[in-house]
Amino acid sequence: MGQPAERTSGEKRIITKKPELLAPAGNLEKLKIAVHYGADAVFIGGRDFGLRSNAGNFSIDQMEEGVNFAKKYGACIYVTTNIFAHNENMDGLEEYLQELQRVGIKGIIVADPLIIETCKRAAPKLEIHLSTQQSLTNWQAVKFWKEEGLERVVLAREVGLQEMLEMKKNVDIEIETFIHGAMCIAYSGRCVLSNHMTARDSNRGGCCQSCRWDYHLYEGSEASSRENALFGEDDSPFAMSPKDLNLIESIPKLVEAGIDSLKIEGRMKSIHYVATVVSVYRKVIDAYCADPDNFKIKQEWLTELAKCANRPAAPAFFENVPGYKEQLFENHSHQASHDFSGLVLDYDRETKMVTLQQRNFFRPGDTVEFFGPEIDNFSQKVDKVWDEKGRELDAARHPLQIVRFKVDRHLYPDNMMRKGVS
Amino acid sequence: MTVKPELLVTPRSAEDIVPLIEAGADAFLIGEETYGLRLAGEFSRADIETAVKEAQGKAKVYVAMNALFHNEKLPLLHDYLAFLGNTGVDGVVFGDPAVIMAAREAAPDLPLHWSTETTGTNWYTVNYWGRKGAARAVLARELNLDAVVEIKENADIAVEIQVHGMTCMFQSKRTLLGNYMEFQGKNLKVEGRSKDRTLFLHDPERDYDYPVWEDENGTHIMSPKDVCMIDELDELMDAEIDSFKIDGILKSSEYLTQMTRLYREAVDLYAQNEDSYFDKKEEFLERAKALQPESRSVDTGFFFKETVY
Numbered sequence: 138m139g140q141p142a143e144r145t146s147g148e149k150r151i152i153t154k155k156p157e158l159l160a161p162a163g164n165l166e167k168l169k170i171a172v173h174y175g176a177d178a179v180f181i182g183g184r185d186f187g188l189r190s191n192a193g194n195f196s197i198d199q200m201e202e203g204v205n206f207a208k209k210y211g212a213c214i215y216v217t218t219n220i221f222a223h224n225e226n227m228d229g230l231e232e233y234l235q236e237l238q239r240v241g242i243k244g245i246i247v248a249d250p251l252i253i254e255t256c257k258r259a260a261p262k263l264e265i266h267l268s269t270q271q272s273l274t275n276w277q278a279v280k281f282w283k284e285e286g287l288e289r290v291v292l293a294r295e296v297g298l299q300e301m302l303e304m305k306k307n308v309d310i311e312i313e314t315f316i317h318g319a320m321c322i323a324y325s326g327r328c329v330l331s332n333h334m335t336a337r338d339s340n341r342g343g344c345c346q347s348c349r350w351d352y353h354l355y356e357g358s359e360a361s362s363r364e365n366a367l368f369g370e371d372d373s374p375f376a377m378s379p380k381d382l383n384l385i386e387s388i389p390k391l392v393e394a395g396i397d398s399l400k401i402e403g404r405m406k407s408i409h410y411v412a413t414v415v416s417v418y419r420k421v422i423d424a425y426c427a428d429p430d431n432f433k434i435k436q437e438w439l440t441e442l443a444k445c446a447n448r449p450a451a452p453a454f455f456e457n458v459p460g461y462k463e464q465l466f467e468n469h470s471h472q473a474s475h476d477f478s479g480l481v482l483d484y485d486r487e488t489k490m491v492t493l494q495q496r497n498f499f500r501p502g503d504t505v506e507f508f509g510p511e512i513d514n515f516s517q518k519v520d521k522v523w524d525e526k527g528r529e530l531d532a533a534r535h536p537l538q539i540v541r542f543k544v545d546r547h548l549y550p551d552n553m554m555r556k557g558v559s
Numbered sequence: 560m561t562v563k564p565e566l567l568v569t570p571r572s573a574e575d576i577v578p579l580i581e582a583g584a585d586a587f588l589i590g591e592e593t594y595g596l597r598l599a600g601e602f603s604r605a606d607i608e609t610a611v612k613e614a615q616g617k618a619k620v621y622v623a624m625n626a627l628f629h630n631e632k633l634p635l636l637h638d639y640l641a642f643l644g645n646t647g648v649d650g651v652v653f654g655d656p657a658v659i660m661a662a663r664e665a666a667p668d669l670p671l672h673w674s675t676e677t678t679g680t681n682w683y684t685v686n687y688w689g690r691k692g693a694a695r696a697v698l699a700r701e702l703n704l705d706a707v708v709e710i711k712e713n714a715d716i717a718v719e720i721q722v723h724g725m726t727c728m729f730q731s732k733r734t735l736l737g738n739y740m741e742f743q744g745k746n747l748k749v750e751g752r753s754k755d756r757t758l759f760l761h762d763p764e765r766d767y768d769y770p771v772w773e774d775e776n777g778t779h780i781m782s783p784k785d786v787c788m789i790d791e792l793d794e795l796m797d798a799e800i801d802s803f804k805i806d807g808i809l810k811s812s813e814y815l816t817q818m819t820r821l822y823r824e825a826v827d828l829y830a831q832n833e834d835s836y837f838d839k840k841e842e843f844l845e846r847a848k849a850l851q852p853e854s855r856s857v858d859t860g861f862f863f864k865e866t867v868y
């Protein structure tokens with residue numbers, strides 16, 4: 138327990154049991170991209186029983202297609218069913234879980250014992266993973282859930298490396314932890330700000346991110362005490378917006394700790410985001426496991442992640458309780474350094490022509506960058522651009538428009554094109 | 560005659576016990592910050608012993624161990640539970656399964672009450688924790704009245720709800736007040752950021768004030784209004800909910816005694832004569848409102864509210 142499987146070839150240590158790289162997907166297209174770009178597993182939401190009711194959720198048929206697609210890559214699919222159900226949400230649960238089992242979903246991510254027990258009874262082949270919504274913070278609680286027959290637990294986001302190591306030491310269960318993405322600033326499951334402020338139930342997927350709003354901090358118990366402001370006219374208002382999580386530099390420690398699954402957050406994010414983040418972590422995990430003793434973080438990986446980051450990032454609780462530098466005041470978001478400008482549909486090696494689906498404005502003369510699992514990133518200037526019918530364009534203006542232009546190096550379907558934001 | 564629920568109060572100190580019993584409290588929830596969340600007062604082990612002694616034969620004493628425990632606190636649980644078992648408290652309130660694990664060894668006979676505050680939302684889960692050893696479940700405050708009644712109808716264990724006081728909206732492990740102060744260049748450590756300081760967040764859009772403080776369990780943000788169900792007790796009592804809680808957090812001892820007395824009167828009246836209660840319920844509400852601090856108005860929480868998702 139607690140140590141990753143490894144062997145030595147000659148002088149060199151190699152880690153043979155890599156952690157699972159687990160990616161989010163809000164629809165079938167994102168699922169395929171995540172798998173294609175290197176995820177070992179993908180978590181998705183169904184139409185019911187999951188949080189993120191607006192994340193673009195999967196029908197059973199779409200799930201089946203996703204499972205079959207993933208299988209070709211040796212990847213698997215988990216479904217989040219992590220609401221805290223109210224009485225009225227109990228109907229249809231059994232049938233739903235049986236359907237998941239039937240189409241080959243590997244496991245569910247769940248918070249409410251109602252769903253855990255129903256799953257054990259109705260769909261016993263599904264693995265059960267405890268959701269971060271349970272805010273699991275200590276190894277005795279981990280042991281409790283192990284004794285309840287769960288295969289895996291997702292830890293609270295407040296758990297640091299030392300705590301993970303103790304959990305691994307004390308309990309033989311798979312541990313999944315978040316490595317990248319946006320997160321709650323409250324203990325998950327323990328925030329009902331949205332219920333109070335907007336009558337939307339955060340524990341059933343209705344959270345409206347009230348924690349990202351601005352407030353004013355005052356002192357005193359009487360109405361008149363608004364005069365006792367703890368900030369000045371020019372000060373930033375009180376805010377509790379967390380920076381996003383980014384543990385890229387801690388991957389070696391996570392691998393050495395024997396953490397079983399490394400999870401990227403963001404079922405609402407674009408395919409560009411999923412592709413970028415998954416491919417960077419894929420490279421980091423593979424590079425570390427291939428030669429842990431000579432591993433170094435490359436600057437290009439960090440730069441690559443910044444290309445899709447729409448908030449500054451920090452390691453949150455991994456080493457310490459985060460301070461004010463890991464929060465955002467005033468400007469709660471910033472722009473990623475790059476825009477996603479196109480998805481490669483085809484490439485003709487003879488003519489060197491790419492067929493591309495436009496995702497953001499670009500025009501001849503722009504410098505663009507291509508990336509994808511089969512290629513090393515490269516940049517080039519866009520020359521003449523034609524539409525499907527061969528008409529020359531002054532710019533690719535329309536979303537999803539099909540365009541063609543010349544690219545010197547080889548490209549593959551599902552490679553992506555991005556452009557620096559000026 | 561309708562069955563009377565237990566009237567459960569959270570006192571500020573051991574000195575409150577006797578006056579609150581006189582005012583009509585049937586039970587107390589006490590404890591200390593190391594183990595319990597958002598308590599009205601700090602009760603050391605000696606205070607707990609005093610409270611148990613004073614309440615003996617007249618009221619029950621429950622102790623809060625409902626914090627989210629990180630590994631570092633696990634070694635403390637065993638000893639604290641053994642102490643509570645020996646002291647003869649009537650129950651322990653927990654949210655974290657680590658407490659069940661420790662109680663099995665340290666105090667197997669101590670009744671356990673399950674309370675995570677936000678996640679007690681359906682009767683199946685209530686019964687699940689019953690099978691794991693809980694004798695009572697405290698329901699989420701975000702439920703409406705119909706859901707509460709339906710849970711009670713299907714629950715195998717006792718059901719507790721909060722009928723009066725502030726409720727928690729948010730708990731973060733981060734020191735959000737301290738972080739803000741530090742960001743502003745003010746050192747809050749010197750100035751204090753505990754409950755005693757009465758800080759609040761103003762929400763300009765809704766024009767609400769949310770009490771906020773920091774303690775060893777992190778940052779807590781509370782509801783802008785106090786729940787007050789004194790004029791709506793009938794359905795809850797008809798449903799035979801087992802325990803009604805009055806939360807005394809951020810209130811004075813005097814307020815708490817008077818409010819307890821008022822609920823005692825209302826509960827007793829409904830149990831005795833429903834019509835008289837209906838005649839008087841407006842008056843109960845007016846009297847409750849009169850006790851409220853200027854900055855805290857009352858509402859009925861989520862009992863009559865629909866939430867969407």
Ligand code: SF4
Pocket residue numbers: 320321322323328329330331339344345346347348349
């Ligand atoms: S308001 Fe913020 S902390 Fe609360 S549930 Fe929503 S995202 Fe999480």
